Structures are given as C-alpha cells and as structure tokens.
Amino acid sequence: MFSRDSWQEIFQTIKKNKLRTFLSGFTVSLGIFIFIILLGLGNGLKNSFNEFFLDDATNTFFFFPGTTSVPYKGFKANRRIQFKNDDIKDIKQNFPFFLEYISPILFRAGIISYKNKSNNYSYRGVAPVYQFAEQTIMMQGRFINEDDVINKAKYAVIGRLVAKDLFGSEQAIGKYIIIQNTAYKIVGTFQDAGGDREERYVYLPYTTIQLNEKNTDKIDQIVLAFKPELGYAGAMIFEEKLTKFLKEKHSISPTDESGFFIRNVADNLNKNMQYADILKLIVSFVGIGTLIAGVIGISNIMVFVVKERTKELGIRKALGATPFSIVAMILQESVFITIIAGYVGMIAGVFVLRFVGDSLENYFILNPFIDTGTAIFSTIILIIFGAIAGYVPAKRAARIQPIVALRDE
C-alpha cells in the first residue's frame, strides 16, 4: 500500500484539491501551534513562580529563640532562651552526618555612612557559609571568609543597592564605611535574586560584632543546612533530633513548643511545590483540552473530506477499488497531511515561543519554552488521533454501495 504508485495517486489528489488540503492542514497546524504556545506560556508562568519562591537554598533550617511556657528542671516558665556560640559548636560536633553547614546570624540595624552620605541599613553578623544559605551572588571582591571570623576583622560585604546609594558610580571595594563609630573596609559587593530588600543588606563577620559588643558570645538566630542527599524524610529526622538536642541543652521541657522555633525551608518548599504542581496541572489540563479540540477539528475535516469525495469513491469502487484500498488511500493522505502540517505547526509554535523569549517578563511569564520531547510527543499524539479520527469516516465511505454514491447527483 505504500508503493510509489499509491504515493503518486495521493500527491495528485493533494495537488488537485489545494483548498481542501489547505483547510485540513491548517486545522492541524493551528491545533499544534496553540498547544505549543499554551504549554510554553504555562511553563513560563511556572518559571516566574519558581523565581519568586525558590531564590534561597532549599535545604536550610532557621532556628529562632523563644520563651519557655512550661517550668522544667527547676527553671520557671517565661524564661527567654538565648543561643550562644557554643550551640553552633555543639551542633557541629553532634550532627556531622546530617550537617552540611551552619552559621549564626546577628541582626542589627543602624546608620551606615561613607564620607558625607549616610543611610539606615540592616546589617548582619554571619559566618562565611551564610553565602550559600542566601544564595548570594558576588559581583565584586569576596564574601566574609574564615580568617575574617577568626581575626574578628573589620571587613564588610555590601549589597548592590547599598553600594549604589553610598558610592554611586565610585568603586566601593577597599573604601571604608562607618558603622556604629567603627570603620569597616569593604571587601565585596553582592547581588541577590531575592529582590531589592536583600540587596540593601550589609554582612559583617559575626565575631566582629560580638567583639564590638563587649566580646559577647550571644547570637540571634542559627541557620543550618542539611545534606541534600538526605531528602525530605532525612531532613525531617534531622529536625526532630536537633530539636530534642537543643531542648535538652537549654533545659526546655520536651513538650514545650515555644522555647525556640524552626523555620524549615524544605517544608515551605514542599508547600510551594504543591502550588507549582497545581499550576502545572492547570497548564496540562488546558493543553490536553487544546489537543482534544485539535483532534475534533481533524475529525470534522475528515468527515467533510470524505463526504465531499463520496462520489469519487463510488466511481473508484465501481472501477474495482477494494474497501481496503479506499481506507488506505484516505488514511495515507490524511496522515501525510497531518504529519506535514503538524510539523509546521510545531516549528511555528517553538519559533514564536523563542521569539517571545523574556519580553513577557512583566506579565509573570519568564523564559517560556517547551522541551522537544513534549513537542514531538504531542505532535505524534495528534497524528495518531488524527488517523483514528480519519479511519471512522474512511471506513464508512469504503462501505458505501457504489450505486448509492453514484446516484448522488
């Protein structure tokens, strides 16, 4: 049935019935085109979603101190819990299996000035690994390093917007800024995907702040990261063990939930991923709907084509065409048109998506794309269903009695 002859027969039919071919091809192209575009835009929407919610590292815990609510081990209720440097050390020692890195955080805010310019900023005392927790991107220079922490160095790393405010176009690295009457040398500038707020921070070694505050060892928060290979379940076990450990260390009742608090990014991530999944579901739903609409379109055009060709098919049958050859001819033609048109629609869709690129970023569509696999898979689906859709009317046409078809004047 795929002889050169039957192809010639089909090419002739296609060539001599341009309008019909164009209409059915156009339906198919349009179906695939819209499907690709919708799926691409949906992916773009998902990308901006990820961009918004997933800028920080996703394997981190934040520990906030609280106030006890239950008397325990001779301590009264309503005792404030204070984290100290030895908490960091103890966690490092006790959980090497789970721990990727750990950093204290000291939150401070105040006037920061350079020459005659000054402004109110938040600044934080942190360890070098904090860079990974925030996924801070260095623009120039370096982040705080271990030597800075050990030497309690008066070094500062400033955000992009801080540099812009205080230095304008001037080079910030190597200059000194004044914080709380102390001069800090700028060793790096950074940017952060988290947005403007995060680019207005200044980071200092946490030991330097502690030294300035009468050599205290108090810290405000602890951020730590578990090894990503532990997975979600492993992270949960780590959280449980760590909670138990810290409660014991700070003499908090095991049942007291307010001694300190944990913000588990992995948990948040899970929730956000659920939103992303729902978004994905909606996009797939719309996509499948479009695909079904495309299939229905092809079915309609096939019914129309067969109807239009009833008489011709009757003539062919009278001249000796078997039902099989009729079905084969119609199917071969429709599959051929569908493949070509489907391919054209797919390429056009992919091309338009690429052309659109990031120009719709303001509409929350970021880098819309469709992976080749999905594009080809959906095109093949449409071709298969197009063939099935064409088979039914073709089969019916093949069964028509030639006299009935020929009577049809």
Add this chain to the structure above:
Amino acid sequence: MGSNVLHVLKGINFSVEKGELVAIMGSSGSGKSTLLNILGMLDLLDSGTYTLDGVPIVNLNETKAAKYRNKFLGFVFQSFNLINYKSALENVALPLYYQRIPRKEREEVAMQYLKKVGLSEWATHLPSELSGGQKQRVAIARALAAQPKVLLADEPTGALDSTTSYEVMQLIQEINDEGKTILVVTHEPDIANMCKRIVQLKDGVIIEDKKVIQIRASDYV
C-alpha cells in the same frame, strides 16, 4: 437502503450469450436499472442465482465484488462519472491502477483506448474541458481499458442530444462488432433498435424478449 423492503424484480430469468448487444427497455420504475446494477455487482440480489462467464456470483463480500467488477465488468453511466480532477488519460487508466499495472504501461494502454474512441488529442484535458459526447467516449474508453467480459451501459445516451447519441451508439456498435458483450439500459426506442436484442421489462418482470434486426447508427450520422 432504509428499512423498507421493496421488491423491484419479481422473477427474471434470462441469459446473455457472448458477443450479444442487448437493450433492456422499460418505463421508469420497471426495474431495468436494478437489473443492471445486480449484473454489475453494484447491488445485491435477495434471492436467485447469477452466473458470469461460468463463475457463480455468490456470497460476495465487498473485496471480492470489487475484484470481479475490476476484472469482468466495465461501466458506462448516464452522468459519465468521470473523476473531475483527473485528465481524460488518467481517468481511463484508473481501472488499470486497481489491477496494479505499472504506471508506464497503464498510460500506454489508456492512450490506445483513447485513440480508439478518437480522443487521443484530448488526453491531457480535464473532464470539464470536454463536451458531453466526449466525456461519454472517455467513459467508454475507461470501461474498455480493463478488458472486461461485459460492458454495462446505464442510459449511456440519456444526457446527450440525438446526434451525439448516435455517435456514441456507433462506437458501442463498433465495440460489439469486435465481439464484446454489451448490455444497454435505455428507454429510447431508437437507441434500443440499434441493438441486436430487446428485453422489455414492466413492473419487475420480462414481458417481451426478442431479437431485432440491428439498425446501424452510422446510417444516421
């Protein structure tokens, strides 16, 4: 078709010898077209037997009927039934396509038959560029191309004026002279008298079956 059963033919018993030229006559509704369609395996008989060239035509499924039609029968219709997007040559070659004859050979054979009906110069023309008489001659060439045992013509001159009708009949007579068996359904007595035998149908039965002296169409042209 439909749920109503209509008995059109009510007991027909006749046979046609090789080389005959038979006219089947009758008013409309007499069953002449139904008879021809059954002979042409375009329609199925409810009861009775039909033997073609010694082959009993029974238990026909669609595929078998198609093969018999292709091998044994050639059709000429009142409305020509040419495929409108194919040239005269391609129309004539179409039955050969279904015999799986290679393209080159198909075109050669088709050209021969077009020459035979006097239309070799019109080979590349579409049916819409041909006159009624020319279209019918292309249809006859197409019916002959597969070298059928029997040629079935359903009102072949029904859509033509009398001069053209006689030209077409002349062609049919010439083909018959070469030995081809031909059945012509017509309601025009002058056309019927150009055949060698006339079968009169009325209300589904044969009321008259007689041999006649053939009037040559060439006398009129």
